[in-house]
Amino acid sequence: MIVLGLTGSIGMGKSTTARMFAEAGVPVHDSDEAVHRLYAGEAAPLVEAAFPGVMDAGVVDRARLGERVLGNADALKRLEAIIHPLVRADADAFLAKHRNAGESVAVLDIPLLFETGGRARVDKVVVVTAPPEIQRQRVLARPGMTDEKLAAILARQVPDAEKRRQADFVIDTGQGLAAARAEVEAIIAELTSKPAC
Template identity: 80%
Template sequence: MIVLGLTGSIGMGKSTTARMFAEAGVPVHDSDDAVHRLYAGKAAPLVEAAFPGTLKDGAIDRAELSKHVLGKPEALKQLESIVHPLVRADADAFLARHRLAGAPLAVLDIPLLFETGGRNRVDKVVVVTAEPEIQRQRVLARPGMTEAKFAAILAKQVPDAEKRRRADYLIDTGLGMDSARAAVAAIVTDLVGG
């Protein structure tokens, strides 16, 4: 089974592209979805112990948690040390299930693939990208997003130009949905045939 890593900076269209792979019949593991599940499960008591007051109604309140870690590198490292191993175990179980089922290709949607050393976990990498103006519009349209939050997020991500340089495949989501869907189909065909 070929493992394809899907990544891209914030606002580049990674989640939409992941859905396109799923629509093309490729199993997709979404790290953000895994975090949401873990925040309501295994990770909840661990995160609450590290960041008291973040557990509400049996799940971690992401808005409350961001108050504890945004702009605080040590706190963020602590959170990542709790969450990243759990997400990785979730992804490993996903890959094992699909390997057993005989899937020829699976996608790991990893927002911080290059930042977290995830390159060695995948066979090929596809990077979603778009022009900086498009990225900025998309991100600032999100509820609760501010210029300061956007700048803080970008500061901890590998620059888009570097991600593009390190990619095996590129999908420019700024060219529209049909173009992105065609790029996804071309990648699937290239990796596993048509």
């Protein structure tokens, strides 16, 4: 089974592209969705112990947690030390399940793939990109997003140009949904028509 890592900076259209892989029949593990599940489950007491007051009715309140960690490198490191191993275990279980089911390709949707050493866990990398003005427009349209928050997030991410340089495949979502879907289908066709090198 070929493990395809899907990544891209904030606002590049990664979630939409992940849905396109899923709609084409490729199993997709969404790291963000796994974090949501973990914040409502086994990670909640661990995060609350590290950051008292961020839990509400047994679930981590992401807004409260964000106030504590965004822009604070030490706090972010503490949070990542809790969350990353749990997300990785979740992804490993997902891969084992689909490998046993005989799937030929599975996608790991990892927002910080390059930043967290995720390159070693995948066979090929797809980077989703878009022109900077489209990225900025998409991100600033999100509720509660500000220029300052966007700057703090981008400061933690490997620059888009560097991600594209390291990618096996690049999908430009600035060209529209139909073009992105065609790219997804072309990647799937390439990966399933010959053995991975």
